[in-house]
Amino acid sequence: MAKSSADDEELRRACEAAIEGTKEKIVMSIRVAKSRGIWGKSGKLGRSHMAKPRVLAISTKSKGQGTKAFLRVLKYSTGGVVEATKLYKLKHLSKVDVLTNDPSGCTFLLGFDNLRSQSVAPPQWTMRNVDDRNRLLLFILNISKNVLGRLPKVVGIDVVEMALWAKENTPTITKQRGDLQDGPVAASVAEVDTKVTVERELVSQAEEEDMEALLGTYVMGIGEAEAFSERLKRELQALEAANVHAILESEPLIDEVLQGLESASNCVEDMDEWLGIFNLKLRHMREDIESIEVRNNKLEMQSVNNKSLIEELDKLLERLCIPSEYATSLTGGSFDEARMLQNIEACEWLTNALRSLEGPNLDRGYANMRAVREKRAELNKLKTTFVKRASEFLRNYFASLVDFMISDKSYFSQRGQLKRPDHADLRYKCRTYARLLQHLKSLDKNCLGQLRKAYCSSLNLLLRREAREFANELRASTKASRNPTVWLEGSTGSNQSVNSADTSTVSEAYAKMLTIFIPLLVDESSFFAHFMCFEVPALVPPGNLANGSKTGPNDDDNDDDLGILDIDDNDSKSGKRSADLEALNESLRDLLDGIQEDFYAVVDWAYKIDPLRCISMHGITERYISGQKADAAGFVRILLDDLESRISMQFTRFVEEACHQIERNERNVRQVGILSYIPRFATLATRMEQYIQGQSRDLVDQAYTKFVTVMFATLDKVAQTDQRYTDIMLLENYAAFQNSLYDLANVVSILAKFYHQASESYEQACTRFISTIIYSQFDRLFQFSHRIEDLMFTITPEEIPFQLGLSKMDLRKVVKSSLSGVDKSINAMYKRLQKNLTSEELLPSLWDKLKKEFLDKYDSFAQLVAKIYPNESIPSVSEMRDLLASM
Known part of the structure; x- marks a missing residue:
């Protein structure tokens, strides 16, 4: 047989x-011929349906615990x-339909139940x-x-035929190299032997033996189907008769069974009745x-x-019970320092007791009980009595502390000795009662108002x-020697030395006043805010100055942290703080009201x-202002x-008086030369720059x-008193202003602005003054030139010589x-310039300006x-320049 x-x-x-890439394994592949034609009687394939x-390949694919099987159809492409x-x-x-019209039996159809188009004939495989x-x-x-x-x-x-064929051809079916590794298919393939046994998969051994016996009987003895059928009927009737006989013989046994069943039924009925009684x-x-x-x-x-009721009543009774030692402290105890610990404990108990009788600490069902109402009234009475006693004691205590300090002169500055205020002992004594004030606030906030006023009134003194x-x-x-306030008055000589005395001790004294008292007032404000239980944002650290220095060697002892906790930490503080800050x-x-008068006195004295x-x-004041940012200050x-405003007001007063002194110059008799306040202003500005801080x-x-x-403005008014000398007055004074402020204008921007303003005014005055001198000598010449220039706007240059007064003869004259x-x-011109100027240092520059201006005007005339x-001859511009250079 071919392979x-x-x-x-x-x-x-x-x-x-x-x-490749489908994760499938080929377990069998075989060549077939595909066609869609039908087989004729002759057994040949129709021409219209060529094979x-x-x-055809059988492939498997493992998925989880199971295995999937596929039938793949493959074809040969170009190139095989x-x-x-x-x-x-x-x-x-x-x-699986094997076509009977194919005599060879090699053609079959495979029918699949999921094909969409059932009208198309399925392919035939040969x-x-x-x-x-x-x-x-x-x-x-x-x-x-x-x-x-x-x-x-x-x-x-x-199927029997296929089984017999499989049994005969088992050795010829070999295991393929692509055997499955997992799944049910692997059970049908021997793992050791390479041969495949398929017969036992279709027919079992017992079935095979029965089929062989039946086929053997058929071969050995039976010639016709009808005789065989009659034989089978006779055997069936014999078997039925034997069954009926056996049934009749077993009747006594059946009766015995029926009697047993009846007895059992009676027992079951009795049992059912007993069970009903028991139920x-x-x-x-x-x-x-x-x-x-x-x-x-x-x-x-x-x-x-x-x-539970007994436990609740015990708790309630415990709340309603007032310890005798606390009652004694609250109603009649002393407020001495030694007794303050007992008083604080009594306050804490009273606060907690009142809170425990208010919701939500107390159930609403207890709130209206008579015992609770009576106990609440008793606690409120205790609270009122204690708050009244403590408030009266603290008011008297604050007044006595301050009276003691005022009566002792050693606390204050004396003749020849400046005394730095020291409140360390005062604050130490007040801290003893800081915790008491906290509890008074929690018991009755209204009592703090009177206590704050009493403290402020006493400490203000x-x-x-x-x-x-x-x-x-x-x-x-x-x-410090007093300097005159007449700075810019015209009667003082320009060379006179003024304000030469050193007055730095004055500003040092003012700085010392601020250095001592501003930190003291800030510390007092901060201490007061803490001590009197104001809820405000963080305060300035005590003892810090605006420049960051300490007030004294004992400042470490002036810590305003009272060492107490905020009792009302759980209260909402956002709304409180604004109201507390205002209070x-x-x-x-x-x-602190009234203390500003002593600062004003120092400012006025300075x-x-x-x-x-x-x-x-x-x-100095501005530096301290920039350092004060706490709300308590x-x-x-x-x-x-206020101090800054008063200092500014006093300085403005000085400026006004100085300006008044300047304005008095315009009412004087005719003035010539440089006004006295011009150089004195430079001296004043130099001194002012030294004082800037x-x-x-x-x-x-x-x-x-x-x-x-x-x-x-005053210079312009003074210069206008005599029109002949206006420009001279202006240019000399503006020049003096520039000369005196040259150095300061390089470093002070505002003075540089005025320097440039004076420079512009100086140039304008020089131009007018030089033009006046030139026209005094050459007025007719340059007037002739101006007339020509004016006519050139209306007529041609050729017509000008024929105008009246502009002929060639007039030009020659x-x-x-x-x-x-x-x-x-x-x-x-030079002599007149020299005669009118009082400042000889300006003469060379003005003479050079005059010669340049004259040459410019003469050059225009010559053109x-x-x-x-064109035919008239005049001295050339070069000749005139040489002449001026020789003068």
Whole structure:
């Protein structure tokens, strides 16, 4: 027999290459012919349906615990390469139909139940021989049984015939190299031997033996089917007769069984009656048990409730009980320092007791109980009594502390000795009662108002006394000669030295006043806010100055942290703080009001000695203002703002007086030369620049603006008193202003602005003055030139010589009268310039300006003559330049 294509290893590898990447394994591949025609009687294929070579391959794919089987159709492409065309799932294989009209029996159909188009005839597959057909169909049936658990319908072929063929051809079916590794199919393939047994998969051993016996009987003795049928009928009748006889013989046994069944039925009926009786008794017993359990549960619940009630009443009684030691402290105890611990404990107990009788700490059911109402009234009475006693004690205590300090003169500055205020002992004694104030606030917030006023009233007397004594001694111990306030008055000689005395001690005294008292007032404000239980944002660290230094060696002891916790931490503070801050500022006004008068006195005293010291004091004040940012120091910021305003007012007063002195110059008799306030302003500006500190630049710049504005306005008025000398007066004074402020203008921007303004005014005055001198000698010559220039706008240059007064003869007369003896005219201009100037240092520059201006005017005249009178000759511009250079 020829070798089957199912054993072709090359064909299997080609099929595996065609489905590479699908994770499927080829378990069998075989060549077939595909056609769609029908077989005729002659057994030949119709011409219109020619067979096409194809390859049918069985593939499997493992998925989880199961295995899927597929039938793939592959074709040969150009070049003989195998390509996959169609894929069928074997689970949908419903019928295998071997065509009976094919005499060879090698053509069959495979019917699938999931094909969409049932109208198209399924393809017919034709094998090379019957062995290949049987081999393929047996493999498909094995796969279907082992993998899918069912067999498709087989039509046109005898299964017994296929089984016999399989038994005879078992050795010829070899295991393929692509055997499955897992799944039900592997059970049908031997793991050791390479041969495949397919017979036992279709027919079992017992079935096979019965079939062989039946076939043997058929072969050995029976000739005709009718005789065989009659024989079978006779045997059947004999068997039925034997069965009936056996049944009749067993009648006594049947009667005995029936009697036993009747006896058992009677026993069952008796048992059913007994069970009914027992069931009734059990039902009654169950009802009795349920009733007992209900009563027991009620008793148990009542017991639990009584126990809980007793516990609640014990707790309530514990709340309502007032310890005798606390009652004694609250109603009549002493407030001495030794007894403060007992008083604080009593306050804490009273606070907690009141809170425990209020919701939500107390159940609403207890709130209206008579005992609770009476106890609440008793606690409120205790609270009122204690708050009244404590408030009265603290008011008297604050007053006594301050009275003791005021009566002792050693606390204050004395003659020849400046005393720094020291409140360390005062604060230490007050801290003893800080915790008491916290509890008073929690018991009755309204009582703090009177206590705050009493504290502010007492301490205000102490602070004002300290500030007054310190300011008086500070002024008395400061040595500084008084400088005159007449800075820019015209009667003072320009060379006279003024304000030479050193007044730095004045501003130092003011700085010392702020250095001592501003931190003290800030600390007092901060301490007061803490001590009197104001809820405000973080305060300035105690003892810090605006410049970051300490107030003294004992400042580490002045820590305002009272060492107490906020009792009302759980209260909502957002709304409280704004109200507390407003109340704090009002209290600080009561605490510190009046102390500003002593600061004003120092400012006024410093102004009288040296008004310019207002600049230094203004800068010192601004530094302190920038350092005060705490909300508790609100009054201190107001005080510093008031001091800054007063210093600015005093300095403005000085500026006004100085401006008045400048304006008095215009009422004097005719003045010549440089006005006295011009150089004196430079001296004043130099001194003011030395005093600038911090941010007082704006104050000084405003003063410069006021001074210079008045100076320039007064200069214009003075210059206008005599029109002949107006320009001379202006240019000399503007030049002096520039010369005196040259150095300062390089470093001070506002003075640089005025320097440029004076420079422009100086140039304008020079131009007017030089033009006046030139026209005094050459007026006729340049007037002739102006007439020509005016006519050139209306007529042509050729017509100008024919105009009246502009003929060539007129030109010759003007040139002769003006330029004959021109050296004498130029010399006269120099002498007039020298005669009118009082500042000889300006003469060289003005003479150079005059010669340049004259040459420019003469050059214009010469160009007009060359254009209008081309045949007329006049001295050339170069000759005139040489002449001027020789003068």
